[in-house]
Amino acid sequence: MTTPRVMRYRYAMTVAARAVAARIGQGLIQAAIDAVGQGEIGPLTLCHGGREARRVQVRIKPVATMTGPVRVHRLWYHCTSCKHGFAPLDSRLGVAGTMSPALIKCDFANRLG
Numbered sequence: 541m542t543t544p545r546v547m548r549y550r551y552a553m554t555v556a557a558r559a560v561a562a563r564i565g566q567g568l569i570q571a572a573i574d575a576v577g578q579g580e581i582g583p584l585t586l587c588h589g590g591r592e593a594r595r596v597q598v599r600i601k602p603v604a605t606m607t608g609p610v611r612v613h614r615l616w617y618h619c620t621s622c623k624h625g626f627a628p629l630d631s632r633l634g635v636a637g638t639m640s641p642a643l644i645k646c647d648f649a650n651r652l653g
Contacts, residue, residue, distance in 0.1 A: 565607030569640075578615045579629025587619035587626065594618060599627065605640040 578598060587593040599616045602609055614629035634641040 562607045566605065566610065569605050569607060570610045573610055573612055573633070576629070576633070578613050579627060579632060580615060581617075581628055585617055585628070587617070587622060587624055589619065589622045589624070591619050591621040593624075593626070594620070596625075601627070601630070601635070601638070603635055603638055603640055604643055606642050606646065 581595075583595050585593050585595075594617065595615055596618045597616050598613055601612045601614060603612055612629065612633065612635065614627040616625055616627050618625040630636065637644075639647065
């Protein structure tokens with residue numbers, strides 16, 4: 541027979557194991573993102589309007605994932621003609637906002653019920 545004390549111990553071990561697994565997963569995702577690089581295209585590229593955009597800086601974007609937050613270091617390009625800025629790495633990673641593609645799918649599924 542399982543006592544309340546054993547049940548509390550099992551629960552605490554499960555919570556601790558999940559936390560460790562999440563930290564490991566978060567570290568692996570961060571390492572994979574870092575290995576991709578910053579999205580280097582060159583000093584110049586074309587903006588969405590077909591005009592010349594210049595690389596201006598590295599921006600850090602926090603992204604929520606299934607295992608916790610990660611930081612994406614990405615190059616930011618800016619077009620002086622249309623005043624539009626963008627990071628090519630965002631589309632390469634599939635990160636439109638601040639949530640990973642997997643987390644977006646999970647969030648969408650939860651909203652559908």
